[in-house]
Amino acid sequence: MTTPVDLTDQLSNQVSSGALIACPGCDLLHHRQRLHTGEFARCERCADVLQTRKPHTIDRALAAVLAGIVLLLLSLCLPFMSLSRSGIESTISVLDAVSSLWMSNMRWLGLMTLGFIVLLPLARLVLLGWVLWRIRFGRKVRRSMKLAFRWALKLEPWAMADIFMVGVVVSLVKISSLANLQVGLAFWSLLALVALSVLINLLLCRDTVWIHLSPNR
Amino acid sequence: MDTSEPKSLSARQAGLKACTICGALYAIDHQRACDRCGARVLSRRRHSVQRAWAFLFVGILAYIPANVFPIMLTRSITGDTSDTILSGVMVLIESESYGVALIIFVASICIPVAKFVIIAGLALSLHFDWDMSEHTRHRLHKLTEFIGRWSMIDVFVVAVLAALIQLGAILTILPGPGINAFALSVVFTMLAASALDPRLLWDTDNHVR
Numbered sequence: 001m002t003t004p005v006d007l008t009d010q011l012s013n014q015v016s017s018g019a020l021i022a023c024p025g026c027d028l029l030h031h032r033q034r035l036h037t038g039e040f041a042r043c044e045r046c047a048d049v050l051q052t053r054k055p056h057t058i059d060r061a062l063a064a065v066l067a068g069i070v071l072l073l074l075s076l077c078l079p080f081m082s083l084s085r086s087g088i089e090s091t092i093s094v095l096d097a098v099s100s101l102w103m104s105n106m107r108w109l110g111l112m113t114l115g116f117i118v119l120l121p122l123a124r125l126v127l128l129g130w131v132l133w134r135i136r137f138g139r140k141v142r143r144s145m146k147l148a149f150r151w152a153l154k155l156e157p158w159a160m161a162d163i164f165m166v167g168v169v170v171s172l173v174k175i176s177s178l179a180n181l182q183v184g185l186a187f188w189s190l191l192a193l194v195a196l197s198v199l200i201n202l203l204l205c206r207d208t209v210w211i212h213l214s215p216n217r
Numbered sequence: 218m219d220t221s222e223p224k225s226l227s228a229r230q231a232g233l234k235a236c237t238i239c240g241a242l243y244a245i246d247h248q249r250a251c252d253r254c255g256a257r258v259l260s261r262r263r264h265s266v267q268r269a270w271a272f273l274f275v276g277i278l279a280y281i282p283a284n285v286f287p288i289m290l291t292r293s294i295t296g297d298t299s300d301t302i303l304s305g306v307m308v309l310i311e312s313e314s315y316g317v318a319l320i321i322f323v324a325s326i327c328i329p330v331a332k333f334v335i336i337a338g339l340a341l342s343l344h345f346d347w348d349m350s351e352h353t354r355h356r357l358h359k360l361t362e363f364i365g366r367w368s369m370i371d372v373f374v375v376a377v378l379a380a381l382i383q384l385g386a387i388l389t390i391l392p393g394p395g396i397n398a399f400a401l402s403v404v405f406t407m408l409a410a411s412a413l414d415p416r417l418l419w420d421t422d423n424h425v426r
Contacts, residue, residue: 015233015242022228022235022242026355026419029228045225046355046419050240081381088384097380106379108397113376116369146255150238157366157407160373166320167373173317174309175378178388210239214253 023048054205058212061204062132064196069125071193076118079184081168093186094118113164121159121193127152128200135212146213153206162194227419234260262414266340272409273336279402280329287393289375294386299393302326302371324370325399332368332406335361336413343417354418361410368403372396 021032025048033041035053043050054060075094082091092100094117101110127148134145172181228235234245239254251258262268287299300308302325309318335357342349375396382390 015244018241020233020242021240022233024235024237024240025415026351027227027229027235027416028225028419029231029233046352081377083381085384086387088387090381090383092381097377100380100383101376104379104383104391106392108400109372109376109379109392112372112400113380117373143255150254150256153238157362157411160366160369163367163369164373166367167370168377170317170320170370171374171377171381173314174374175382177312179382179384181381206239210254 021050023050052205052207054203054208057203057205057208058132058136061200062129062136064200064203065125065129065132068193068196068200069122069129071189071196072118072122072125075186075190075193078186078189080186080190081184082182083179085179091184094190116158116160117164120155121161121197124152124155124159127155128204131209131213135209141213149209149213156201159197161190161197165191165194227416229260229416229420234258261417261420262412265412265414265417266343268412269336269340269409272405272412273333273340276329276402276405276409277333279398279405280333281398283395283399283402286395286398288371288395288399289378290391290393292389292391294388301393301395302399305371321371321374324368328364328368329402329406332361332365332410336406336409339413339418351419355415358410358413358415358418365403365407365410368406369400372400372403 019032021030022028023030023043023046026043026046028043028045030041030043030050033051035041035051037053037055039053040049041051042048077093077095079091080093080097082089084090098110098114098118101107101113131145131149131152133139134141168183168187172183175181228242229245232245233242234247235242236251236254236256236258238256239251241251241253241258243251243258245260247258250256284302287301289305290297290299302321306318306322306326309315309321339354339358341347342354375392378390379392382388
């Protein structure tokens with residue numbers, strides 16, 4: 001918990017020196033804390049996280065993001081599921097599933113699946129990867145990196161690979177009586193990607209990234 | 218402001234505004250984008266409650282056809298069947314898959330309805346200055362943001378089944394018109410939850426319309 005600000009403080013000096021911070025969840029003013037590595041500060045009123053300082057965040061998050069991109073690409077092309085019934089067997093990958101939806105005039109469903117499972121997660125990972133890569137290797141900070149990082153944060157709730165996996169399990173149960181189903185390698189790599197996305201959120205320290213992106217502040 | 222000195226104050230009461238993306242603080246009349254992260258800095262999101270109402274309205278409107286029309290059509294040798302959200306749950310209960318039936322019931326019926334009620338409740342509590350604990354409102358808002366996306370489960374179930382089960386005359390599964398309406402409903406309630414500025418829930422001097 002951090003100390004909230006009271007009225008007697010000399011506000012303007014403290015604002016310009018960056019000594020104050022407002023809670024993003026409830027707008028309460030706090031004194032910015034000097035955190036040790038691994039600590040974080042919460043709002044004393046609504047308990048939202050105010051500040052974080054995670055260890056080796058650039059290295060670790062970058063590693064996780066790169067692994068995530070590899071897993072996502074793998075799960076696109078590897079067989080996702082195979083199905084057999086009455087001697088007919090079919091194996092599909094995620095991309096096959098989307099194109100089969102598109103071909104059979106279920107375009108909306110195909111587009112939504114493609115967007116929420118493939119495009120948005122991929123966009124998020126690529127944006128994060130690009131920003132972290134440039135910071136990691138000391139490249140010049142560009143204005144577009146701020147935009148990219150903002151979008152990567154904004155995209156988070158819209159990347160729905162985790163929900164998709166629950167949907168897949170439900171559909172397996174739903175048709176287990178109709179046909180014989182088996183999951184393929186892509187299923188497992190997508191599951192690993194879901195776990196990795198959680199890990200990325202744990203490892204990524206937004207504060208540290210913003211400090212890297214604004215060296216003069 | 219009270220004559221009795223409050224113990225702590227919000228950025229807005231102190232004549233400041235904060236960037237919600239990166240946490241930088243500015244004077245309330247600061248016009249430019251955030252120096253640090255480039256985002257637009259607003260003390261409170263503009264027309265936040267109105268936008269939440271608009272998105273919520275579309276979400277509720279889309280939820281009606283989502284429940285009336287079938288979300289999935291099954292064509293097989295034994296004949297055609299079509300399932301709505303609710304009848305799909307019934308079928309699962311009949312086939313004794315209680316766990317999955319519960320998942321679908323919670324994701325497709327409980328969560329959307331709970332979100333409609335919570336978002337409308339939060340917006341109304343701002344309009345009419347309800348005597349509701351800020352902590353409760355804050356928790357409800359967090360809850361809607363967290364659970365909202367999980368309603369999409371049913372959409373993905375239909376997508377997976379329709380993509381996979383294409384065995385011609387033996388067995389074919391097609392999406393029904395209800396599923397598009399349902400997906401729209403989920404997307405718009407997610408937008409409604411994120412349109413609502415959580416900082417408004419803590420303001421004691423609120424007059425938003």
